[in-house]
Amino acid sequence: xxxxxxxxxxxxxxxxxxxxxxxxxxxxxxxxxxxxxxxxxxxxxxxxxxxxxxxxxxxxxxxxxxxxxxxxxxxxxxxxxxxxxxxxxxxxxxxxxxxxxxxxxxxxxxx
DNA sequence: AAGCTGACTATGG
DNA sequence: GCCATAGCCAGCT
Numbered sequence: 556x557x558x559x560x561x562x563x564x565x566x567x568x569x570x571x572x573x574x575x576x577x578x579x580x581x582x583x584x585x586x587x588x589x590x591x592x593x594x595x596x597x598x599x600x601x602x603x604x605x606x607x608x609x610x611x612x613x614x615x616x617x618x619x620x621x622x623x624x625x626x627x628x629x630x631x632x633x634x635x636x637x638x639x640x641x642x643x644x645x646x647x648x649x650x651x652x653x654x655x656x657x658x659x660x661x662x663x664x665x666x
Numbered sequence: 667a668a669g670c671t672g673a674c675t676a677t678g679g
Numbered sequence: 680g681c682c683a684t685a686g687c688c689a690g691c692t
Contacts, residue, residue: 578674590687595673599690615674622673632673671691678684 559587563597564604566658570612573639574656575648577616584658591615599625611635618651 562585570576578591587593594613601608611632615621623632623646633643642649 582674588687589689591674592672592687593674593689596689598673610673613673620673625673669692672689674687676685679682 559585559589559593560597560600562587563594564601564606564608567598567601567608567610567613568606569658570609570656573641573654575612575614575618575636575641575651575654576656576658577614577618579616580658581613595622598622612639612656614648614651618648618655620646620648 563581566576566581566584578594581587581594582589582591598608598610598613601610610622611620611626613622620632620636623629626632626635633646636648637643641654648654
């Protein structure tokens, strides 16, 4: 396998517009024992690959934009999500559960 | 080679 | 509800 990285990217790329998920959710979804940190690390490396990775749709379990500093601007991540219809309280997503996109559901339904 | 850091999470005080 | 610890492990110095 191309390592868990490819799996992570695969999941993140499937996050629909206006939805978000957490690092831990992705990690567990692909059975990543390494923990959620590796997911974040993968995001950091996502800028090297050709695929577009909507990393702004990946936040921590609290719905907080912990990775905003890795974008062009400190508000880029938030503005991207706001443009997708997500509201914020500072750096925290409002109604996080409503916007939460569970990778398990997507992989389970598989229609 | 050894140590530090980090886009995390869970647990305990 | 905030602060400290611990588990996790890939990259960087």
